[in-house]
Amino acid sequence: FYVVNEVVSKRLGHIPIIKGDFHLLPAKVQRFVTEKVELMRPRGIYICDGSQNEADEITNKLIERGMLSPLKAYENNYICRTDPRDVARVESKTWMVTPDKYQTVTHTPEGVEPIMAHWLAPNDFSSELDSRFPGCMSGRIMYVIGFSMGPIGGPLSKIGVQLTDSNYVVLCMRIMTRMSPAIWDSLGDADFVRGIHSVGVPRPVREKVINHWPCNPDRVLIAHRPAEREIWSFGSGYGGNSLLGKKCFALRIASNIARDEGWMAEHMLIMGVTNPQGHERFIAAAFPSACGKTNLAMLEPTIPGWKVRVVGDDIAWMKFGADGQLYGINPENGFFGVAPGTSHKTNPMAMESFQKNSIFTNVAETVDGEYYWEGLEKEIKNPKVEMINWLGQKWHIGDAGKAAHPNSRFTAPAAQCPIIHPDWESPKGVPIDAIIFGGRRPEGVPLIFETFSWIHGIFVAACLKSETTAAAEFTGKSIMHDPFAMRPFMGYNFGQYLQHWMDLAKAPKGEAARKVPKIFHVNWFRTNKEGKFLWPGFGDNIRVIDWIIRRLDGDDSHALKTPIGYVPTEGSINMDGLDPVKWDELMSVPKEYWQEDVKEVRKFFEAQVGIDLPAEIRRELDEQEKRIAAM
Numbered sequence: 001f002y003v004v005n006e007v008v009s010k011r012l013g014h015i016p017i018i019k020g021d022f023h024l025l026p027a028k029v030q031r032f033v034t035e036k037v038e039l040m041r042p043r044g045i046y047i048c049d050g051s052q053n054e055a056d057e058i059t060n061k062l063i064e065r066g067m068l069s070p071l072k073a074y075e076n077n078y079i080c081r082t083d084p085r086d087v088a089r090v091e092s093k094t095w096m097v098t099p100d101k102y103q104t105v106t107h108t109p110e111g112v113e114p115i116m117a118h119w120l121a122p123n124d125f126s127s128e129l130d131s132r133f134p135g136c137m138s139g140r141i142m143y144v145i146g147f148s149m150g151p152i153g154g155p156l157s158k159i160g161v162q163l164t165d166s167n168y169v170v171l172c173m174r175i176m177t178r179m180s181p182a183i184w185d186s187l188g189d190a191d192f193v194r195g196i197h198s199v200g201v202p203r204p205v206r207e208k209v210i211n212h213w214p215c216n217p218d219r220v221l222i223a224h225r226p227a228e229r230e231i232w233s234f235g236s237g238y239g240g241n242s243l244l245g246k247k248c249f250a251l252r253i254a255s256n257i258a259r260d261e262g263w264m265a266e267h268m269l270i271m272g273v274t275n276p277q278g279h280e281r282f283i284a285a286a287f288p289s290a291c292g293k294t295n296l297a298m299l300e301p302t303i304p305g306w307k308v309r310v311v312g313d314d315i316a317w318m319k320f321g322a323d324g325q326l327y328g329i330n331p332e333n334g335f336f337g338v339a340p341g342t343s344h345k346t347n348p349m350a351m352e353s354f355q356k357n358s359i360f361t362n363v364a365e366t367v368d369g370e371y372y373w374e375g376l377e378k379e380i381k382n383p384k385v386e387m388i389n390w391l392g393q394k395w396h397i398g399d400a401g402k403a404a405h406p407n408s409r410f411t412a413p414a415a416q417c418p419i420i421h422p423d424w425e426s427p428k429g430v431p432i433d434a435i436i437f438g439g440r441r442p443e444g445v446p447l448i449f450e451t452f453s454w455i456h457g458i459f460v461a462a463c464l465k466s467e468t469t470a471a472a473e474f475t476g477k478s479i480m481h482d483p484f485a486m487r488p489f490m491g492y493n494f495g496q497y498l499q500h501w502m503d504l505a506k507a508p509k510g511e512a513a514r515k516v517p518k519i520f521h522v523n524w525f526r527t528n529k530e531g532k533f534l535w536p537g538f539g540d541n542i543r544v545i546d547w548i549i550r551r552l553d554g555d556d557s558h559a560l561k562t563p564i565g566y567v568p569t570e571g572s573i574n575m576d577g578l579d580p581v582k583w584d585e586l587m588s589v590p591k592e593y594w595q596e597d598v599k600e601v602r603k604f605f606e607a608q609v610g611i612d613l614p615a616e617i618r619r620e621l622d623e624q625e626k627r628i629a630a631m
């Protein structure tokens, strides 16, 4: 073992280890680092330990360089502006690399591009790598980040090692994952998920670096090799592209591991909800990016006696126990939330979470050293204050343009949330009793409905659609399919993914029958003809959760059967203290709308899932169509 270390360390040649002890890394990690050092040729190697000292050292370096500046109104809060070309995930340059195309994508007809997962052939991938990574870290430091998704050593947790030349990434990974030398002990000889990330700007730098934010937008590539549990990310420093623990690992790679191991890796929040009688239930909920997962997870109930506590706001790893119960963990350690729209009115608990030790990206900064973004108009101390907007220009409320980029983000330690659940780090997870799916649906879709069964729920989730948001590169509003809110994060053939969900309902021999969660669909975003929201949303969403929980508790008297599922009967949602809502407009299931919808879904399945669509799901579609026709 020692001899192996010696050999490996010599192969590092003249490249100095700037910090950390290479010999303390597990042998497999040493080999990984060595190989990649040879490929990317950094000027030094920095082995991160995740400590406060380390974060301070890196932060100070970034402040000196102008990439980061302190937000003086708070304790240990920092702001940074990216190159304006590097502000969101780039779905069109995000790939899954598998030998067989159909491991990644479904069988779509000639000329139809699959929208769930993009496939890159191994040969093409090799040449894409060859044209980017050799020497890509030259003149830069390579940081080695060992991290755990989920509590270190937990039965549902997984370890990753990310190499990066971005110190911003180091600081954010420290908030978003568990980074500590304990990772190496926990890992031992075991395998780990490999992440290789470079901003793609070797020194000497040929192009002007904007905002001290090196990136290479023309050359962006985010590629995953699921079989090898490996991620290659190039050219972008933005969160979803660069914090590899998050979408790349915890969703795209993890969903592959989950399929192999019989669990699920999903784009879901987890919340604990306690009713006035003191009984707590855990709910997981999937919404596309920028549709309010963070707000729902931290909801402040507007009806008395209820309590919500957050377990996670973006990703859930869930596994059925031998007792038949589904358990879920939040693999993350922080919140990477959309800033605009977040305020004391909409999400006071998120606001409390980032009063210190947080990083703000592409928001505005006032001359008083406070953050600012759209949605804080009514809360800002001095509405006339001068600001620097996300583009670095002087800006005041009322000026043209925006203060913050619509996809600007806060990165905050989850433990700082005042309503973080005491069991949020429970290694075995919390028991999940309900799953909610939802999206932004201005038209036709009621506030809430309950699906008829596990399989009907899977069908409904497969039909999930939502208005596009600024979380990806799309511009303009349109309703897009986003099955399971996983479209941008799908790690393998969507038909097989559906089959996997179906299979999970059956317990293996010797285990208790599975108590599959009830599946619901919500829509906070239905509008009237004038485009005004019909439902107040935010803290009032507890009223819908209340109905859901009563359904879980076996209340059968308050549900009306419609062709798409059970909707609440009028009067069964607590409206105390609420301005009158237009119940019929909010809850109606319009026949013409759903007739069109079913046709559209059929086309979507034909075009996008084809022969990979499990027969049971096709049957659900047929049944739904019949029910709608009979309305």
Ligand code: SAT
Pocket (backbone or CB within 6 Å): 088, 089, 239, 240, 241, 246, 247, 288, 289, 290, 336, 471, 472
């Ligand atoms: O940009 S991230 O992928 O990290 C967040 C999101 O879009 O959900």
Ligand code: MN
Pocket (backbone or CB within 6 Å): 267, 288, 289, 290, 314
């Ligand atoms: Mn997300």
